[in-house]
Amino acid sequence: MRVIRVETSSATILLTEAPEPKVKDRQTGEIAKDAVSGETLMKVGVVYIDEGESSLISVAVPESGVTEGLVVGAPVSLPGLIARPWESVFNGQARHGISYRAAAVAPGAFPTGRES
Numbered sequence: 001m002r003v004i005r006v007e008t009s010s011a012t013i014l015l016t017e018a019p020e021p022k023v024k025d026r027q028t029g030e031i032a033k034d035a036v037s038g039e040t041l042m043k044v045g046v047v048y049i050d051e052g053e054s055s056l057i058s059v060a061v062p063e064s065g066v067t068e069g070l071v072v073g074a075p076v077s078l079p080g081l082i083a084r085p086w087e088s089v090f091n092g093q094a095r096h097g098i099s100y101r102a103a104a105v106a107p108g109a110f111p112t113g114r115e116s
Contacts, residue, residue: 006081006100010050012110015076017045017058019066019105034062042066044105046076057100065104077108 022043024032032041040063048055059078070076080103087096 002085004083004085006078006083008048008078008081012049013076013078013108014047014049015044015070015072015074015105016047016056017043018070018072019044019061021063022060032060037062039063044070044076046078059100059102059105061102061105065102067104067106069107070105071107075108075110077104077106078102079104079106 019042022032022041024030033039034041041060042063042065044059044061044066046057046059048057059081061078082101083098084101085096085098087094089095
């Protein structure tokens, strides 16, 4: 399936939910793992603000990519952020959406050079 790189250089990204293990199966409580490395995947919630529009998104990050010093409400950076469209059938109903993944989540800064 197609992977779309997300340009973040002009965006403000604020942490809305602290990192926690991503649950793969809610019924069993199974934690999601990276298909290649087997590393635990963490989930972080962020608000992505760009060009006057904002979106709340959940981003999967490998556990080793979660850096210290993350504060809810503070800006973060998401190097290597990608979006991947998905679709599936659950209980006979077609569902679709976009999943997000980044190589890391680290404390960031507000973009500079913007006009008010």
